[in-house]
Amino acid sequence: MKRALFYGLAGGLLIALLKWIEYQHFIRAYPSEVYGGLLALIFTGIGIYLGLRWTRPKEVVVVKEVRVREAGPWVLSTGKLQELGITQREHEVLGLIAAGLSNREIAGKLFVSENTVKTHSSRLFDKLGVSRRVQAVQKAREEGLIP
Amino acid sequence: MKRALFYGLAGGLLIALLKWIEYQHFIRAYPSEVYGGLLALIFTGIGIYLGLRWTRPKEVVVVKEVRVREAGPWVLSTGKLQELGITQREHEVLGLIAAGLSNREIAGKLFVSENTVKTHSSRLFDKLGVSRRVQAVQKAREEGLIP
């Protein structure tokens, strides 16, 4: 729905723009240059957006130094995750919260909106039974959800 | 897989469409439209490529594992404390922050006002070179200021 609107608008704008240019006789003076250049720019932008959007599912792994105690390379407690009903995305957000990132930074890193990060973290806090991020990090560490 | 099929089909359809258009001599009637469409397609592709190219490095999988021999029952790094110029009170506040307490709770526990806690934590963040409490906890743990 939203996408349709977006494309509709973009298309409308494009057409209007072209019309205007046509009226300015630019199109007759530099037909392919102006027209093509604009198209190229606009669609390059759209391409970047689409590329980022559709390839998102590629695994996003955070560069992180894992400090291991001699007990071994730390193992994620998958059981706890399921027991608490924590989804991958939530777990991902948890990791970034523990890394000290703000919601906005997390949103940037995951290519989603800040609102999304907030819902994720809210649900996360719920499932962990905490109400602040520092507590969440503490709890998660205890439960073996993060290194 | 499903997506690949979809794109394949879409591509096929597009080509067929273009062929049909060509056949209808549309190319002669509306050259700019066809030209623009092609440009759009091409630059969308280029955009996708560029978008991926420039953002890819950010999600390269680099799991750096640093083995550290952290044997004993943890010892406070007094040196670091002095080096950073952290006072006892600030260190005390740091501990409570790491315990997941809010400024108000810390104030209650230390019998001081919330404002005082805030100045302490502010200075603490300054000395630790961070700006959020989760970061402070993380940093402090790295430096051996808290268990």
Add this chain to the structure above:
DNA sequence: CCGGAAATCACCCGAAAGGATGGCGACAGG
């Protein structure tokens, strides 16, 4: 094909946290 889980996004609101500045009393060392 339907229903539910998961992920996404939006908007609102109130509380918490953080930054900047300034003031005040105590106490130590030059």
Add this chain to the structure above:
DNA sequence: CCTGTCGCCATCCTTTCGGGTGATTTCCGG
């Protein structure tokens, strides 16, 4: 005595968080 450090408190302002509600899209399994 003067200066510096520390601890304490306040006020103002901005940003960040957290909670609540509702909606859409995608995908999976029955």
